[in-house]
Amino acid sequence: MSRSAGEEQGGMRSSTDILDSLLPLLQPEGRELHLNAAIVEVAEPAQLVELAANPRIRRFLMARLSETVALVDPGHAGEIEAALLAAGHTPKVLTGDGE
């Protein structure tokens, strides 16, 4: 959440700042257990920025769970997969927590 001094001085925004504006971090008010949830995991925060900056993908993203994980709008796993493919991404599609 906090910016480094160098970034402040140089006027550059960190990927976290950009993500905060594009895809806010989920901050639940109570303890929740989400079943059958779909999430998107990326290797780098910059990839999440890229996805969140694309309105055709962003429309199916609810919030950020971490710097590299986003929660998908319930009931739209199929749509986000199609949107990712249409945007030229090649997502590895997995079920559950398995590899």
Place this chain on the structure above:
Amino acid sequence: MKLGHVLESSLPVKIDLHLYGSTELKRAARFWAGKEAYYFAKEKCLAALTRTMADGDIARRVLAGLTEKERQVLGIFARYGPTVSGGLLTAELYTRGIIPPPPKNLASDSYYQAQREWRDRDPVPGLREKLILVSSYYDSYYSSYDRHRYPQLTLHPTLAQGVAPAPPITWHASHACAEAVSTGHRSSAQVGLDLWRVAEVLRSMGTWQTVKGDSPAKAARARLRKEVGLRDAEKDPMSPPDAESFYYELLHSMDLLKIGDKRSWIHQEALERHLQQPPAGQARQWVRAWLHMPLWQDGIGVVPDRDGQYDSVRIEPSGLANARELLAWALCGVAHAPSCWLHLETFLRDLWQKTRETEINFYWWNYSWDPEFEMGKKREQYPAGDQRMLAFWLAAEAVWAANAVMVTLPTLGLVERGQATGKDAHPCFRLTELGRVVFGAPEVEAAPKPVDGRFLTVQPNLEVVAYLDSADARQVCTLSRFAASASRADSPVQTFELRRDSLYRALESGMTLKEVRAFLAEHGKTELPANVERILSEWAGRRESLVLRTKTVLALGPLDSQTRGRALNNNVFLLPSSTAKIVALGFSGWTILDHEGKPERTWTTDELGSVVPDSRTSISQLRLARIADRTTTGWQITAQSLGRARQSGMTSEQILAWLGDHVKGGVPPLLEVAVRNWTSRQGVQLRQVQMLRILQPQAQQALLHSPTFRPLLAGHIPPEWFLIHDDHLSEVRRLLETLGFAIAESMDAPLVGAIQNPAKDSSPALPRIKPDRKRRREP
């Protein structure tokens, strides 16, 4: 791999002695159980037969007591399976000379004597009487004065073990054919690739609709044709008509499609098992599928699963099945003869001669390819008799057989076709090596091939050139899992392209990059170019860097020490996804949100977009934050908040779906209209108009159709309201007064909601005020 006979029966053997009459049972029981059985009652006969027919020693005694001819008959059953169709049995009995041709000269004084003697030499009735050969009780013995065909019969299973199969019949062509030119044949890999392409499109469709007989519906056929794009008879008469449907019916006949009541889908695992078989094993299944494929017909294409009331719409399926079986039987003979080219016409004449008693006989006339046999063309010139019958047969049924031999079977890689050398280029054919193995089984076996398997070259531009003659179907199908086909020509050399999406599909279907690399290295004639290897790694790496996980279980909150999960954040954990385990873990006190279920309706809203949620679950809060602004009492949906949502890609339908999911009692219609307006800027027109109201229907119609008034009217709100152009108001007034109308200056307008809009009442020449044609979407 040793193949079974291609015509081997797979029908279940079912013998029901109860269907026989007491006299028939007594005769059989006398043979099986002894002379005294002739005096048994029916039930006792049944018991005796059941006991003796299951006794191996008695079976051996029965076999030992048979005549040589009877043993020869049983040898046919041992060759083709316990059940043999009437057509095949008839052709076999005559060709093997077990019975001589029946007497034909009806006019002869001695015909009936000759007929009786001929029947006495027929061993089949005796075998049936002894219940050594059994038939369906209702399957009648077909016999007439000019033909003598047997019904479908089954050799009693107890005896089947002790009978040696009859040796193969060798085909002798009545005229030899010299060498051929313009020859061509397909490899099994080409066939496998076509089959795979059709299956891939079906798989990409997921499910499709079928019509009667399980054929694909018109839309599915059109998509298959568009996406597979095989060469068919419309472009080349030597290609099969409706080529994609031909492969579809093959898949169906091989039980690789699952046909549901409304939707159908492909049995992917069974297809892959099929393609993993050796080429001859696959080809044998193709032929057996073709034998029983009623809705794709050789030289015709797809036909409906019905017969026309007045016009013929297809070859009658049982007639076609008989014809295909007899043709395959003839080709089995060809497979056992020395390999040589056969004149098509000579072969078909020989076929007619050998199958005269059970002839290929049906009605059809319009085939995609017609060899135009000379004798067939001159059929009317022949006098009554055998030659005339043959000539008519060559003009009709033989054209079907020609399409099967020269088009269908070459498409399956079983027949090589060519043109006979000489002054007339007559079509000729011979069996391919694969065809000889399939039709010559079990005696003819595939020669072991030198193991090389290098059939492709990968080029630096990511193209893969595959030489299908050196490959088998499973190798080509594996290649096409990760490389897209770039050429549609029916050529033994095919070009594929390594594409990011094709590799992605392969990886998603379970292949690994390592397997792809190993395949290219194993089958490549040259080394895999370094840049190709690098690009493949990069593509695979990109896939690994973006993962979409579905059906996960997320815990948003601190976990106790016993619960294991992968931390995505300080407060977010990805848990093992077994529902049972979740229950066992016991998350009491936690809010459970199932993303596959409907959310709880917890939002209260008014027409102007003020929203008050009862629940503060994260999904509810996140959705509200996307579409509304926070206020002191709750949330407010505004044009600005929806503008923000639109900028982040949301559509009006998505927003309305969220509202529909969460709002108690449904979304107020005015709010729905506002949401649509805010997201898509639907416009209305507002301006001042002059209106004329006429209550009398006769006067309304007169004005609507008046050439005088029409140019002065700007519109019509049926039935009684007319819009007047501003600049014509005084002229309208003058005309109305002239025509005797009393004009009132005040107007009693009806209340909103009372206005109806029967547009049909107004003249089409005038603009009408129409109801909104956009159907309101249900939440």
